[in-house]
Amino acid sequence: MSTTMKAAFYEQFGTPEEKPVRIGELPKPTAGEGEILIRVKAAGVNPVDAYTVRGMLKDAIPCRFPLIPGWDVAGVVEETGHAARRFKKGDEVYAYARRPEIQHGTFAEYISLPEAYVAKRPETLSWEEAGGIPLVALTAWQSLFDAGKLEAGQTVLIIGASGGVGSVAVQLAKNAGAKVIAVASEPNHGFLKELGADSCIDYTIDDVAGAVKDAAAGPLDLIYDCSRGDVLSKTHDLLKEGGHLISITNSKPERRDDVNFQYVFVEPNAPQLDQLAALADAGKLKIHVSKTYPLDQAADALRDIESLHTKGKIVIRI
Ligand SMILES: NC(=O)c1ccc[n+]([C@@H]2O[C@H](COP(=O)([O-])OP(=O)(O)OC[C@H]3O[C@@H](n4cnc5c(N)ncnc54)[C@H](OP(=O)(O)O)[C@@H]3O)[C@@H](O)[C@H]2O)c1
The missing domain is CATH 3.40.50.720 (NAD(P)-binding Rossmann-like Domain)
Incomplete structure (x- = not known):
């Protein structure tokens, strides 16, 4: 099994014109203590992802390079770490993936997260819609x-x-x-x-x-x-x-x-994601995905979200 994965990442802050974000291979994460490894299917794009690339959050939250952008994920559980017991391989989940240090984001084939961040995804929505919900x-x-x-x-x-x-x-x-x-x-x-x-x-x-x-x-x-x-x-x-x-x-x-x-600065909260999934499955919460991008075009998605005129969501499909 491959020990690397495809990811969008950057090694220094920069403006879109400086093109800091590129696509390449990085080590594939593993599920650590209390964590699950998720095969990413869709990742919502948010203005904060673009601000992070510009370095605008670096004084508020520690950042470490190479840095994979993206804080939204919907995907499939691939592996569970020691003591992680709420999910099993094959479960379809979603999460808001911001951790205390910014490095391992969701614009990649895999992400490992503490299972306390994660909830079962809404069953009735597409991957793109589910990936656009958490943040x-x-x-x-x-x-x-x-x-x-x-x-x-x-x-x-x-x-x-x-x-x-x-x-x-x-x-x-x-x-x-x-x-x-x-x-x-x-x-x-x-x-x-x-x-x-x-x-x-x-x-x-x-x-x-x-x-x-x-x-x-x-x-x-x-x-x-x-x-x-x-x-x-x-x-x-x-x-x-x-x-x-x-x-x-x-x-x-x-x-x-x-x-x-x-x-308000949004915090991870799996019980609230459970309630949001229930609303979505009851038809009471709809997500309008106005545009999807492949992972290869993550830099374009980041430029697009900075317009601050997005209707609904922009999502990267992985
Ligand atoms: N603190 C937090 O935890 C947190 C979390 C999420 C987002 N945010 C921030 O909140 C903002 C919104 O995020 P978002 O993801 O919803 O962005 P978005 O998808 O780009 O939406 C921006 C919205 O603002 C409207 N808008 C643009 N110019 C406006 C103006 N001059 N007056 C009033 N409305 C205007 C747009 O409407 P039209 O398209 O019709 O112009 C659109 O409805 C961003 O700045 C983001 O960084 C903060």
Whole structure:
């Protein structure tokens, strides 16, 4: 059996123009203590993967070269390590694979992970759809429910609603019984309505705050900012006193003192992945894969995700 695997990797940080990411052979990992070895079938691409290649996370999380990008995986269990007992060879699984040190990512034929990170994948979805779920769906879940305390009957404003995180957040908020006001460009409004948004607002119009106010017909309980634009600063006065403001893009936004603010940085959580798989298999969580790339074109996928205008997900098929 081969001791190497095909992987996308880089040995120094760089911009897309400097082409740091290349394809080659690296040692195939093995399943260590408490770990499982996964044959990767699909790996979601996220903006953070591109930021990591640029070196933008290096002061926050230790990075080690050669570094394989990618934190999302759906695949098949190939081997179980000593003391790993939750999964067996052949199980179809998915995971959010960020570890305390960044080196072994999912843009490769294999990854080994602590089994505590891993859950059974949704059975009814394609590999591409399953591989696009973990990072964005855990982010949306932890933001809306753990941090944002969203409840049925509340009104939530989701900014950046048609992208990876936002498109899942719209569905989770709607499933939870909330009224959902979604902000994205106009061409994506039909998509957002299909996902369950009650109202859609175009962030390019002159009076975004007025449009949100009319759609909400009352104060907002939660603002969830998944964008890097200026809609939050224009709308945060519409949040009720004691409401929740959650951002995944800015840890220090300008804000009022009378609201509960949290910056969320997504954490691995297998029990939440189990709940997300159940929602997907019940038809209550859909993943729109707008584009797939082969592993050989991982650098192109990373360039593509940096547009910050992805509809749903970009996924690498391996
Ligand atoms: N902290 C964390 O744990 C965490 C986790 C995941 C993601 N993130 C960050 O969150 C952001 C969103 O991630 P993602 O994967 O969902 O990205 P994405 O798939 O690229 O989606 C970006 C979304 O932002 C919208 N958008 C673009 N420009 C906008 C503007 N000026 N005003 C309002 N909305 C705008 C896009 O809508 P249109 O296409 O219609 O323009 C799209 O809906 C990224 O910056 C990412 O790095 C953080």
